[in-house]
């Protein structure tokens with residue numbers, strides 16, 4: 001999306017996390033997969049491991065498909081890779097359709113050459129009294145692996161990353177959390193009814209996520225546009241965990257055009273500086289005035 005230098009300066013004042021908008025989600029996923037592959041290959045050449053923080057949901061599936069393709073067609077090896085997933089419903093058995101562990105096996109782990117013991121997903125099967133210790137162990141395993149090099153994130157409509165629901169503190173670590181009503185509504189179709197959606201989940205904390213050396217948050221589709229604007233242009237606040245990414249030195253947001261629709265640069269670019277008016281911009285300006 002081309003901008004004059006005046007507009008570009010204003011965009012960076014409004015957008016407090018670097019944002020890249022791709023024409024289609026597929027293009028975005030290929031670019032993200034390429035960044036991951038570059039890290040894996042660079043580390044392999046140096047005889048080191050690459051540590052990935054992974055997300056579930058529909059958003060990162062295109063990234064996983066592309067990584068599997070690279071494994072098959074380009075011999076990308078995951079032998080030097082460690083992965084830590086963000087979250088898992090609690091309680092939930094790993095064979096259940098909605099289990100994030102099952103999701104990761106079906107979409108990635110079983111299709112590549114990652115050593116099984118290197119791919120961790122929080123355990124939703126533990127007795128509740130063991131969960132706190134388990135969460136500490138999960139954090140320690142991340143540290144033992146050398147910390148996360150690249151953390152992939154989707155974002156929920158509540159602004160959660162992982163399952164860090166509104167109210168999650170910046171310093172929060174891996175823990176058991178109670179799911180927000182909106183999150184359970186969104187998950188209802190996966191569970192064939194909201195009443196079957198677990199009330200809790202184990203999630204990495206905001207602080208765990210912010211410790212990653214690089215963070216890539218992806219969002220596709222118009223239903224994500226309002227929360228993306230709040231996370232990227234709004235004030236940092238614990239009601240929107242994704243807004244904490246504004247304080248990370250190496251975070252980026254990857255969008256398709258639909259998810260960028262509420263950013264000022266798309267919705268009302270005339271607020272950022274001189275624009276070349278065309279029919280579409282005039283229409284948007286009229287709409288913006290009528291909504292005021």
Ligand code: GLP
Pocket residue numbers: 055056057058059060086087153154155156161162163183
């Ligand atoms: C769930 C997951 C999040 C994910 C979000 C969005 O809540 N815990 O990690 O980002 O869903 O899912 P989707 O990518 O399907 O929109």
